[in-house]
Amino acid sequence: MNEITILGAYGTKGEDVGTSAFYIDEKNVLDAGNLLIPLKERSAEIEFIWLSHSHLDHIIDIAYILDSYFAARKKTLKIRGLPQTLQAVKEDFLNDRIWPDFSSITLFGSDLKCVEYEEIEFNKKYELSSGTYIEAYKTDHTVPSCGYIITKKGSSVIISSDTYSLDSTIEIIDSREDIKSLVVECSFPSRMEKLAIDSKHLTPKILFEKLKAMKNRKIDIYINHIKPLFLEEMTEEIERFQGDYKVKILEDGRKIIF
Numbered sequence: 001m002n003e004i005t006i007l008g009a010y011g012t013k014g015e016d017v018g019t020s021a022f023y024i025d026e027k028n029v030l031d032a033g034n035l036l037i038p039l040k041e042r043s044a045e046i047e048f049i050w051l052s053h054s055h056l057d058h059i060i061d062i063a064y065i066l067d068s069y070f071a072a073r074k075k076t077l078k079i080r081g082l083p084q085t086l087q088a089v090k091e092d093f094l095n096d097r098i099w100p101d102f103s104s105i106t107l108f109g110s111d112l113k114c115v116e117y118e119e120i121e122f123n124k125k126y127e128l129s130s131g132t133y134i135e136a137y138k139t140d141h142t143v144p145s146c147g148y149i150i151t152k153k154g155s156s157v158i159i160s161s162d163t164y165s166l167d168s169t170i171e172i173i174d175s176r177e178d179i180k181s182l183v184v185e186c187s188f189p190s191r192m193e194k195l196a197i198d199s200k201h202l203t204p205k206i207l208f209e210k211l212k213a214m215k216n217r218k219i220d221i222y223i224n225h226i227k228p229l230f231l232e233e234m235t236e237e238i239e240r241f242q243g244d245y246k247v248k249i250l251e252d253g254r255k256i257i258f
């Protein structure tokens, strides 16, 4: 069965809710908003973090899984993302001022570096294991950003991550038959449209207006990145705007089967 697990489904942290992170397999996660608490000691086994962009809610637990399980880690953690994303993590986060520069520290009892940075390219398929691939595509946010397509045994899920435009996401969905599920962000209620547009996020109203351009009506749609304070209000709005789309709102711990 093809599945990914949602480690963090929300647009900010709150009581018992985590920010963006997806568990692909025992070595690979997509974004690092919420790794430490759900994965615990399994955090030390993660070898690749695929970042969508540099915002704190997508990178924060890089700091804690390195620190909390420092002695348990046996392999280098490879942080993969767009060049600008990696530059921001190196210069503004793991920079020896905010948190240690783990790329200059070796693993406990080893010559291997704790962290290495590896740039990725748009639209290139990276093989994670036999039959499992990930590829990045360009999205539209306030900083350079990408969404990802994860393919297992010929069937795929597309994850927009934070974006305002859905043009690239819809183009991919409508040009590929392997994509069965869409995870799309929706951050603010429709009454906060200006804030959503300024911060390059979606509201339920904007999301479903944009989805009208998508020809594929059978795809399973999962919504993430809701700001928890607005969960009830936005759940009601999503039900109002969703029409005949198959829509579910994601929660931490939920699995997506595709």
Ligand SMILES: [Zn+2]
Binding pocket: 053, 055, 141, 162
């Ligand atoms: Zn963001």
Ligand SMILES: [Zn+2]
Binding pocket: 011, 020, 055, 057, 058, 162, 225
């Ligand atoms: Zn975010």
